[in-house]
Structure formats: C-alpha cells, structure tokens
Amino acid sequence: MGKVSNKSIFSNYQKNEGLFDEVFDENGNVKSVYQKILDIYGARSIKDYVKLNNKAKSSFFNQGITFQVYGDKESQEKIFPFDLFPRIIDPDEWDLIEKGAIQRNLALNEFLWDVYHDKKIIKDNVVPLELLSSSPNYLHQMMGLDPPSRIYNHISGTDIIKHSDGNYYVLEDNIRCPSGVSYVICNRTALKRALFGVFNHYKTHTVTDYAENLLSLLESVKPHGVDVPVCVVITPGMFNSAYYEHSYLAKAMGIELVEGRDLFVENDFVYMKTISGPVRVDVVYRRIDDLFIDPMEFNPDSALGVPGLFAAYKKGNVTLANAPGTGVADDKAIYTYVPDIIKYYLDEEPILKNVHTYHCSRPDDLKYVLDNIHNLVIKPVDEAGGYGISIGNRLTKNEIDEVKNTIKAAPRKYVAQPIMSLSVHPTYIDDTKSFEQRHVDLRTFTVLGKDQQFVLKGGLTRVALKKGNLIVNSSQGGGSKDTWVLKQQ
Template identity: 80%
Template sequence: MQPAKPTFESYKRDPKLYDEIFDETDQVREIYNTLFDLYSEHSAADFNRLNNKAKSSFFNQGITFQVYGDHEVKEKIFPFDLFPRIIDPSEWEIIETGVLQRSKALNEFLWDLYHDKKIIKNGIVPLELISSSVNYLDQMNGFDPPGGIYNHISGTDIIKHSDGQYYVLEDNIRCPSGVSYVICNRTALKRALFGVFNHYQTHSVTNYAENLLEMMESVKPHGVDIPNCVVITPGIYNSAYYEHSYLAKAMGVELVEGRDLFVENDFVYMKTINGPEKVDVIYRRIDDQFLDPLEFRPDSALGVPGLMAAYKQGNVCLVNAPGTGVADDKAIYTYMPEIIKYYLNEEPILNNVPTYHCSRPDELQYVLDHIPELVVKPVDEAGGYGISIGNKLTSEEIEEVKKTLKAHPRKYIAQPIMSLSVHPTYIEESECFEPRHVDLRTFTLLGADKSFVLKGGLTRVALRKGNLIVNSSQGGGSKDTWILKNNQ
C-alpha cells in the first residue's frame, strides 16, 4: 500500500506574489508555525474526509448561494477551505481603524450630499458625478434619518498586495452580504478540526448578531421605547436568502417579505395571527428600486406600498438608508482620500488602489492605451460581474472593451492588475494544498451611539488557479479568518 501523500509536498511558492504563510526564503512565517505543524500531521486522505465533513455540515445547514447564468439558476453549497487565514493583532488594528474611518467618512459624505452639498460647492467632488449616479435618490434630499446614520452596515473589501501592504478595493454600503458565512466558517472549522483552536486564542465572530440588533435598536424612531425590529427579504430565490434567514434567527427577530407588511396612517405594520403589530426598524435586504412601488418601480411586488412615506415621516427606520448607493459607486471611490480629509480632517489609514475614472478624458485615454495592464470595472455592479481583466483578453475582446468605454465612460473605472496575496488552499482534484488568491471583506456597524467592527471577516478565495476574481458568484470560496488576541 502506498503511503498517504503529504498535503504540502507539492506546494510551490510563486516569488512574484505575496504568500501569507511562506516568506521569501520558503520558511513558514512565525504566526503560522504551530498551525502548519498541526496540518502537516494529516494525510491527503484525512483532508478528503474532513473536507467532505465540512461540505456535509454546510449542506445540512442549508448554507448555499445561487449563481445566475445565462440560461439557468443554480444553487450551490458555499465552498469552504479548511486552512484558516491568520491576521496578526498589529495588522488587524490598522485594518479595523481604517475601515471604521472610511465608514464614518462615508456617513458624513451622505449627510452632506442630501443636505448642504458643501463638498460639491467646494469643488472636491464634481456635481455631474452625483447627478449622473443611478443610486442618488431625490426622495432623500433634506431628510434626517433616525440617529443620523445612513450606512449602518458597511462591507469593505481589502487586499494584501505584493508589497505586503493592505489596500481597499471597494466600499459596499447598499446591502453588503457575506457575514453569515464568516460565522458558519468558524462553526464548520470547529466541527472538523476543533483541536487546532486549543493552540490559538482567536477573537469570537459569533457576537455579530447581538451587535447588529443593538445597532438597529439604537436608531429607533423618536418616541419608541422598545423597538420592534424585522429583516425584510426578497424571498427564498434570492442568492443571499440563507444569510437573511440566519441573521433574523440569530437576532431573534421576524424574517418578513413585502407581502407580510402594510402601511396605515404612515406607520408600518406586520401581519400576524394575533392582528397587526407595529414595526419600528427594518433591516432591508431589498434594493432601493424595489422598496416601495408608490415611490420607485410600480411593478415591484417585493416592497411595501407607502413604506417611503412612513420612513420620511420618521415612523420607521430603514437599515441601510435608501440612497446610500450613491457613495459606494466605484467612481466615488476614487475620491475617498479627499472625502476622508474633508470630513474628518485625517489622512486615510488604508490606501486606495490607484484608480482611473473613464469620465475624465485624460484618464479615459490612458485606460484605452493600457487595457492589457488594467482591470476594467463597471461602477455599479457587484458580485464580480462585468469585470474585464486586461491580460486575460484577446485582441478582439480588447477592442470590444474600448468601444464600450468610449460609449459609456461614466459607467467604468480601471485599476492596475493588483497581485492579491495568496494563501494555501486545499484543492480536491490534486489532494494537496496549492496557493490561491484571497481578499478580505470586513463588516462595520455604525449606530446612533457606538460603532463595531467584527474581529474577523470573510476571506474569499479564487479557487481557480491564477484567477483574481474571488466572488462566490464567479466560482470563489471562503476561509475562516482568525484575528489573534494581543497576548500571543
């Protein structure tokens, strides 16, 4: 009988990339020493068994997501990798303070945009960038949201570059998703390899739901003592439905659809077997245009007629506020350093990736001349859709991208092809660990009286070799993310 193949036997470090576990001399980085030794004790057969155990755990819990193809919709188990990512406390401090800084600056920016518009009057952000944004809502002008908060929940996407520094790829403040997978990844890893946690002291990620509920209760409407909170979902066919139901259950609040709510005299009520029950705070996982058919799309069956009227009367709070999408437009991202300095009088803690906005003629010309060196992204898409990676394109595809950019320059940005760091990832086909590109989505909560950053995050993995797109909708997976406590 052949001996079981060691799982790291064929691991090859690429010297051009930043490897998070192996340094430039192929030595295991100190923070990973114990973990590497523990994992090296297992054979390929062990990891196949553990991998199947984790998949069964996800399947039994209904931890799935949906991929929308050209002809069909597929529901898949969310791919989970058994090798966790460890972030040193000193590095995490930079990340945590950096994402909180961005979230606060974006909230100030949104308040200004819907009130005095000083940043536009002072020439920091151009008016045409705001007025041409499909996510800017005239309905929000002059309205003061409860607690003064717009982006109650922010998801910030961060990469580690080949220089070892962290950079922000984008800010997500409409309906950022993925936090349920952070918690489920931790649970799955503990079930499969509980012993590894005896060797590390990691911060908990299971306290997110209680902090989310506390934040929601802090932005209750004026005059409400004990707010009734709910989560509204588009329904079971939404790609993130598992997360909607998970968070509602974890918070102990009702999960509702638009048909479960109604508005009367500018107050929102939930239908129950005991009669109507007033609702005060709604964590909404429905996009702006589907929230209220009386204000937005009249054909929407997902929302609640009259919801915006109740909101504007101050009788209900919506989390996140409608109209926040104007600030996570990727074109606005290019102004984030200036936005932080303008509102907070601080230097950005986390750097942006250099970004070219194609609405600027000189930058458009640069992009057209250098497409093979750039990643071209639509400003208002999510999930990795619509992205063109220049060095993967044929000459014909490059010409098509050029035509699209010339026709719709406002809709696109471009960034250099950043070399995302790589992390050991168990590949079933080869039955061993191979380097795969990763990023990190952090989750920040802003309440009326306190803020919270989850000490962990969603490390997303591009499972296909050489692929830079980590989104689950594009075939990506995820890892448990460990933030170590300072006493290690």
C-alpha cells in the same frame, strides 16, 4: 520561522516567488503565526484531510449554506465552497484594518449626509457635481431627509486586499446591501466541527457575537419616541441568492424574517401581519434594493416592497437600514475621491490606501485607459459580485477592441485600476488533492449605530479557487476561508 517537513501534506506546495504568500516568507520559511497550525495540519495525511473536507461540506449542506448565481442556467442551489485551512491575522495588523474600516465608513456617512443636505463638498470643488447627478443611486427622494441618529450606512462591507508590497489596500466599498457575514459565522462553525482541537492552540476572537451587536445597533437607531423597538429583516424571498443569509441573521437576532407581503402601512406607520393581529414595526433591516422597496415611490412594478413604506420613513416613523440612497457613496466613481472625502470631513489622513483608479469620464483618464487597457482591470461603476469586470492581460485583441468600444459608448459607467497582485494563501484543491497558492481578499463588516461602532473581528476571506484567477466572488467560482483575528498576548 520554521521549515515544512518532507512528509507534510504541504511538502509539495509550489510557491511563486513573485506573489506575496500569507503563510511562507520569501525564503520558504513558515511565518511564526502559522507555525503551530501547519504542524497540526501537516501531521495528517491527504486521505485524512479529504475526510475532514467532506465533513465540512456536509456541515454546510446540512445547515443549508447555499447560494444561487444570477444568470446560472442550473436551477439547483450550490454549496458555498469552503477551505478548511484558515487565514490568520495578528493583532497589530487587525488594529490597522479595524481603524481604517471605521474611519472610512464614518467619512462616507458624513459624505451621504452632506450630499443629501448642504452639498458643501460639491461647493468646495472636492467632488464633482456631475458624478452625483449622473449616478442612478443618487435619489432625489432622499433630499433633506434626516435618518435617525444621522446614520445612513448602518452595515458596510469594505473589500480589502494585501498587495505584493505587503500593504493593505481598499479595493471597493459595499454599503447598499452587503452580503457574506453569515458565511463568516458558518465557516467558524464548520471548522470547529471538523477540527475543534486547533482552537486550543490559538487565542482567537469570536465571530458569533455579530448578530447580538447588529441587533443592538439597529435598536439604537430606533425612531424618536419608541422605547422598545420591533425590528425585522425584509427579504426579496427564497429565490434571492443571499436568502440563506437573510434567514440566518433574522434567526440569530431573534427577530422576524418578512417579505413585502407580510407588512402594510396605515396612517404612515408600518405594521406586520401576525396571527394575533397587526404589530407595529420600528426598524427594518432591508435586503431589498432601493428601487424595489416601495412601488408607490420607486418602481411601480415592484412586487417585493411595501406600498407606503417610504412615506412612513419620511415621517420618521420607521428606520430603514441601510438608508435608501447609500449607493451613491459606493459607486466606483466616487471611490476615487474617498481619500479626499476622509480628509474633508475628518481632517485625517486615510489609514487604508486606495488602489489608484482612473475614471473614464475624465478625458485624460479615458485616453490613458484606452492606450493601456492590456495592463488594467476595467470595472463597471454600479455592478457587484464580480460581474462585468475585464482583466486586460487576459483578453484577446478582439476582446480588447470590444471593451474599448463599450467604454467609449458610456465613459461614466467605467473605471480602471492597475492589475493588483492579491496575496495568496495555501488552499486545498479537490482536483489535484493538494494545497496550492490561491489569491485571497478580505471583506470586513462595519456596523454603525448611535454613538457606537463595531467591526466584526474576522471578516470573510474570499478565495479565487481557479488557478491564477484574481476575481474572488462566489458568483465567479470563488470560495472562502475561516478568518482568525488573534487576541493580544
């Protein structure tokens, strides 16, 4: 443990004693894992740091690392906000996170298989049938279908927080089309360009092997009878908020980025149009939502999908990753039951804890939520990106009444959780030209394939850049940090 020099750029860093600081302990001492990097950063002036920060921004701009916020009236793309001061996770902590993420996603995969086949977990009264039947993400078209290698959630994003008690909790699961992994890799690239020397002082796991591992796992779930599969990434197009990620991953894996119009189906096989003629496609990593992947099976007005794609999938002639219908398992109403799901399928205690969750479809939970809304976070069960969230202690009386009426009109659509005190991390703030405490979370990326699992060693640390804000999503004004997972010494 060490102290910060009075001349350091961190010397004016204000610590709120009620928050769990990732870098400083309760006595104001620097935690040992951060001492070296604080010495390196602290030796620079704010003026130097501003130059480095601008260099990182230029790196993002030149790489085209941007996003578009849905509903934003501005038409221009925005640079993804990035903070140069990294988050560091020691090997023992990471071991817990990694094992917990794998356990959770294996159990959710078993859950998906079961609810689309025998429904044993329903018959045994572990998960209520009503939650499935009322979920818009539970697709009757998937009943009885057998995805290659029994894998549904090939790519999962598990959002994890560290609470003020020092423990990790899973905030939510994302297993439809989770985004953000490209920012993990680009954060590392930007930091190396701006401050390459800092990596000489730490033994840090690489994150640039993600695309290689992802391609290997996609190839492992190829259709039966295919020797060398052709894989593609399908995107809704350049106006999608995550288009940069789609194009980045396709390029990094060395496979084609396609739109629906680039593919066609003939005799229940999928083909890609090329200047040399049609090429059969075996694995489609889809970044298009379920209802838009095939206008013949789902939304007939969709111009994004491929007519006949689902028929080819049903015949086993193409693999879709993630499988359609996975959204039923990341419904925030199902989240309440994930600890039970882990025990039911794996006969194990959950490694990572859930945040206690009230589901408004239960009469007792609904009464509690309505009576205590000022102390709770209200979330719609099927939204992503931080949209639709209400934090009770930030609402006016009129706003609370409005939220109550919204919940009572459709209780199934809402869950509530205690207001968790996310850990904070020193973050450079442009407006004040200083480091300040900001809340952070961590999105881990787990990839499941045939007889293999992989968790990217260094997830996406997201930062709520607005002071006091608990919502870290980029769509809500959040940014990110490079996340270092240290190797065992």
